Amino acid sequence: MTTVNGNFLKFPGVYLFQEIAHQVAAFKKTAPEKRVISLGIGDVTQPLAPAVIRALHSAVDEMGNAATFRGYGPEQGYAFLREAIAKNDYQDRGIKVDASEIFVSDGAKSDVGSIQELCSNDAVIAVTDPVYPVYVDSNVIAGRAGDYVNGKWSNIVYIHWQNQNGFVSEFPKVRPDVIYLCYPNNPTGTVLTRDALKAWVDYARREGSVILYDSAYEAYITEPGVPHSIYEIEGAREVAIEVLLRGGAGGTEDLGRQGRSGCSEAPLEPQKRYEVQRLPLYRAARCRSGVFRRRQAGNPPDDRDLSEQRRGDA
Numbered sequence: 001m002t003t004v005n006g007n008f009l010k011f012p013g014v015y016l017f018q019e020i021a022h023q024v025a026a027f028k029k030t031a032p033e034k035r036v037i038s039l040g041i042g043d044v045t046q047p048l049a050p051a052v053i054r055a056l057h058s059a060v061d062e063m064g065n066a067a068t069f070r071g072y073g074p075e076q077g078y079a080f081l082r083e084a085i086a087k088n089d090y091q092d093r094g095i096k097v098d099a100s101e102i103f104v105s106d107g108a109k110s111d112v113g114s115i116q117e118l119c120s121n122d123a124v125i126a127v128t129d130p131v132y133p134v135y136v137d138s139n140v141i142a143g144r145a146g147d148y149v150n151g152k153w154s155n156i157v158y159i160h161w162q163n164q165n166g167f168v169s170e171f172p173k174v175r176p177d178v179i180y181l182c183y184p185n186n187p188t189g190t191v192l193t194r195d196a197l198k199a200w201v202d203y204a205r206r207e208g209s210v211i212l213y214d215s216a217y218e219a220y221i222t223e224p225g226v227p228h229s230i231y232e233i234e235g236a237r238e239v240a241i242e243v244l245l246r247g248g249a250g251g252t253e254d255l256g257r258q259g260r261s262g263c264s265e266a267p268l269e270p271q272k273r274y275e276v277q278r279l280p281l282y283r284a285a286r287c288r289s290g291v292f293r294r295r296q297a298g299n300p301p302d303d304r305d306l307s308e309q310r311r312g313d314a
């Protein structure tokens with residue numbers, strides 16, 4: 001008999017944001033006169049920026065012309081894009097990150113969700129509480145979270161916020177293998193000062209832990225003294241993988257997930273200790289293909305039957 005992955009059955013209910021939407025809708029029905037500020041999924045409010053529209057149009061033209069058409073791209077992303085990210089997000093800010101250390105994916109959520117596949121099954125996971133759900137849910141599915149008891153997962157290490165000191169989190173009492181940090185934080189909106197982030201980097205170096213640093217909202221930082229990247233901190237290259245969202249800030253949010261891109265930087269020195277620099281590439285090469293729709297020689301020459309063309313997709 002074929003059985004499902006039993007870890008899915010451990011989830012207490014539907015996905016958090018679906019539940020929020022459901023409860024907000026129900027409340028609005030019972031109290032239509034109330035103005036509700038929804039703290040669920042933040043949707044976009046503005047149309048695409050002109051630069052994004054121009055780039056998309058020219059990319060479509062490129063794919064529609066035999067002379068400029070591209071097939072599957074390199075697993076880690078096109079060199080021109082990785083070089084632009086390395087230059088604009090890192091090198092121009094004086095941060096040492098090379099294009100060869102960058103992996104471009106189909107979204108930041110895909111990256112933060114799937115990156116746990118690189119860890120052993122018994123890795124101990126730590127998250128701040130409250131937390132963006134995918135860090136926990138992906139580890140539940142992988143079987144690392146234990147059981148859901150009284151609103152907490154038994155094998156997850158929860159890092160508690162200290163409200164009285166400006167939401168700076170305490171170090172975990174149990175040593176974690178992987179620490180998920182997200183700054184600016186979803187959902188609290190807090191940021192870490194350079195010193196506070198350095199304390200986390202020092203902790204991870206001391207304990208031999210890896211930090212998965214989600215800086216999806218980095219573009220919203222305006223305050224001086226707040227790091228935009230964990231790699232601004234000395235020693236972070238030894239212990240941190242950073243995940244960026246490149247789409248929201250640039251105005252491609254409303255293209256939906258397929259149109260956005262995420263990217264991870266995985267310098268992690270010394271390379272031999274973790275070998276993690278090569279692991280995302282192994283994964284990308286084995287589990288991802290690059291072209292969302294390709295036309296094989298022999299497929300229909302127009303759009304009459306897209307299903308025929310899709311059969312050619314790998």
Ligand SMILES: Cc1ncc(COP(=O)(O)O)c(C=O)c1O
Binds near residue numbers: 107108109110245261
């Ligand atoms: C902290 C954080 N990381 C990642 C994501 C998802 O990024 P993407 O839409 O590129 O998958 C979100 C929400 O959109 C988020 O709040």
